[in-house]
Amino acid sequence: MTKNKAKIGVLLVNLGTPDSTATGDVRKYLREFLMDGRVIDFPFIPRWMLVNLIIAPFRAPKSAKEYRKLWTDRGSPLLFHTEDLRDKLIPKLDSNKYIVEIAMRYQTPSIENGLKKLNQANVKKIIVIPLFPQYASATNGSVADRVMEIARTWQIIPNITFVNNFVEHPLFLQAWEELGREMMAKDEYEMYLFSYHGLPERQIRKGSVDGYCQLSDKCCGNYTKKNQFCYRGQCFHTTRLLAAKLGLPEEKVLTCFQSRLGKDPWIKPYTEDIIKELAEKGIKKVLVFSPAFVADCLETTVEVGEEYKEEFEELGGEKWDLVPSLNSSDTWVECVKDLVVTNS
Ligand SMILES: C=CC1=C(C)c2cc3[nH]c(cc4nc(cc5[nH]c(cc1n2)c(C)c5CCC(=O)O)C(CCC(=O)O)=C4C)c(C)c3C=C
Ligand SMILES: [Fe+2]
Numbered sequence: 001m002t003k004n005k006a007k008i009g010v011l012l013v014n015l016g017t018p019d020s021t022a023t024g025d026v027r028k029y030l031r032e033f034l035m036d037g038r039v040i041d042f043p044f045i046p047r048w049m050l051v052n053l054i055i056a057p058f059r060a061p062k063s064a065k066e067y068r069k070l071w072t073d074r075g076s077p078l079l080f081h082t083e084d085l086r087d088k089l090i091p092k093l094d095s096n097k098y099i100v101e102i103a104m105r106y107q108t109p110s111i112e113n114g115l116k117k118l119n120q121a122n123v124k125k126i127i128v129i130p131l132f133p134q135y136a137s138a139t140n141g142s143v144a145d146r147v148m149e150i151a152r153t154w155q156i157i158p159n160i161t162f163v164n165n166f167v168e169h170p171l172f173l174q175a176w177e178e179l180g181r182e183m184m185a186k187d188e189y190e191m192y193l194f195s196y197h198g199l200p201e202r203q204i205r206k207g208s209v210d211g212y213c214q215l216s217d218k219c220c221g222n223y224t225k226k227n228q229f230c231y232r233g234q235c236f237h238t239t240r241l242l243a244a245k246l247g248l249p250e251e252k253v254l255t256c257f258q259s260r261l262g263k264d265p266w267i268k269p270y271t272e273d274i275i276k277e278l279a280e281k282g283i284k285k286v287l288v289f290s291p292a293f294v295a296d297c298l299e300t301t302v303e304v305g306e307e308y309k310e311e312f313e314e315l316g317g318e319k320w321d322l323v324p325s326l327n328s329s330d331t332w333v334e335c336v337k338d339l340v341v342t343n344s
């Protein structure tokens with residue numbers, strides 16, 4: 001490749017995080033995030049009322065307290081791990097061929113800025129990699145929406161490719177396997193929990209092809225052409241693939257969904273309910289994977305690593321360990337490199 005040739009732009013996008021733990025910044029973040037019609041999929045006026053009159057005022061101070069538990073000298077883990085991932089990825093790619101930027105769907109650094117930098121570099125193609133292993137309208141769909149909202153204002157729109165999901169990518173699975181094995185070498189566990197971010201059931205039904213997905217074991221329990229984009233189906237599929245790689249017996253593996261917001265039904269089983277069931281059965285030692293996230297964040301470190309742990313221990317559990325996220329592990333960096341190269 002000669003130096004005059006146009007490059008390929010790569011945009012790695014994660015969810016986003018507040019700029020600081022100040023309640024005002026957390027409120028600003030929650031407002032932007034939850035006013036996204038793909039996240040709270042209500043019509044504008046009810047969504048506006050819910051977010052601005054209920055969630056933002058009441059949740060922001062509580063969330064800010066949680067973010068203070070998470071924050072480090074480098075700020076939010078979600079952001080600095082994404083920066084580290086970029087910094088480890090760049091030297092692995094041909095600098096004459098690729099230019100890499102990171103962005104957050106909400107707050108900073110913005111998708112708008114990332115795309116602006118790629119556009120100014122006159123790239124011939126943009127590969128957008130939403131850093132969400134399983135497809136959901138609320139995440140990958142929203143990233144695609146925002147990218148297109150910006151690109152449609154350009155006179156020239158280069159080729160744009162979106163990575164839809166990467167649950168089956170061998171290096172994604174290997175990266176989790178390595179982290180899991182490291183934990184399993186230190187201790188023995190009676191149960192292995194795979195806790196994914198939840199979603200309102202309604203959002204799964206909206207994406208269901210020919211009404212195929214009824215949120216039952218029959219549909220989400222199998223991964224087929226019909227439910228290839230079903231988030232719940234992809235989560236169960238991820239668990240099956242990881243459990244097989246780790247050699248875990250079926251009866252010791254559970255999939256569950258965390259972080260329910262509001263009163264509407266979210267996809268089940270809820271992690272909170274599973275914790276109670278495990279305690280009732282006298283299970284004492286649990287290892288938890290959170291493979292809907294590729295970086296440590298509020299949902300993993302605080303919710304799973306602290307709050308669920310406390311609940312489990314209060315109910316008589318003795319050991320609740322969380323497998324750290326992929327962050328910028330070598331195998332995960334190789335996985336992202338491969339996603340770039342195979343989509344080029
Ligand atoms: C209706 C609300 C929400 C939907 C739908 C939703 C989907 C969803 N989110 C993630 C990943 C992350 N979410 C995070 C935080 C977070 N999520 C919601 C709500 C919904 N998420 C809220 C209100 C919050 C903020 C924290 C809180 O107040 O509880 C994070 C952590 C960000 C961080 O800064 O650390 C991630 C990551 C996925 C993958 C997903 C759909 C599959
Ligand atoms: Fe979320």
Ligand SMILES: [Fe+2]
Nearest residue numbers: 213220230233
């Ligand atoms: Fe399904």
